[in-house]
Amino acid sequence: MTIVDATTTPPCASEPADYHDEQLHSPPARANITAAEWERLSAKRAAVHRQCAGCPLMIDCLYRAVVEVDVSGYAACTTEFDRQQIRHRLGIVIQQPSAVPFGAARVGGGPVSHEAVMTMRHAYPKDTCHQLADRLDCSTSTVKRHLRRAREQKHDESLLPRESIASRPSVDAVLDCFDELESSRVA
Template identity: 60%
Template sequence: MTIMDDTYVPPCANEPEAFLDERLQSPPTRTDMSRAEWERLTQQRADVHRYCAGCPYLVDCLYRAVVEVDVFGYAACTTEADRRQIRRKLGIEIMQPTAGPFASPRTGAGPIDHETVLALRQAHPNDTCIQLAQRLGCSTSTVKRHLRRARQAQSGMSPQESRTPTVEEVLDCFDELESRRIA
């Protein structure tokens, strides 16, 4: 007797490295790459977009990535910039969890100073968050948190309680994105 497992595994779980490629988030300019590299990147983006678009979890994944958790990488046919744009349009902000008693401590020279992260970003504007984190000896999420805080301060945004958007509202904003038409 053969037992069949009908459990669907999303493509992002099978090939996470394709969806977490930072070049999909902040694509280099065409002139920074050879023609072959550019074509591979364009094909990779089209492939991950097509895989996401065909996933039965797309709507749930999109809603969670926009409303509940600030995820890294390409998720639900969106980049981080796309999800920020949707959040701005809906007037929502994701509150980052505070470190609880079981948060793992940083094993470096101590906490990273906010001003240090901003100064390093200014000194290396073309570096990715991963490269900045490597320079600082911290995690990518630490760099992203400091950069997000700086953007919020610059835009005058303040953390506030807001209503939770419906799935339909998120999908309507998604439909207005230019980047959803890649594949």
């Protein structure tokens, strides 16, 4: 008797470099890159989107990324902004982790301020998060956290703070909102 293991590895786990590309989840403005670069980026995004859409875990991944955990990057055929739009439509508020820093303080300079990260982003708008982190002598995750905070503040300026809702939306409600996103029709 032969036992067949029907589990499959999601494409994001078997080819993580494709899904960690910063330009997938924070694409540059069309005017800031050449036509050839735009075509390469569009083709890569479409290929990753098709692989992600074909994953047997996609629905569960989407639901968890929208309702349970505020993940960063490209996940379940969505960017951070896409998931934020879905949450807004469904009235979901993800509780952010404690602001207490983990680990030891940076040696020689203390933590990097939000203003320092935003000033550096303004001075070098085409730099990747990794390049900005090198310039600031901090981690890439620190830069990403501050950039996410700036995006959330910009988006939430017109919104009043809301209480977290006790009931979770259905999977169908999340999928309906996903279907309404322009980015859901990439491939």
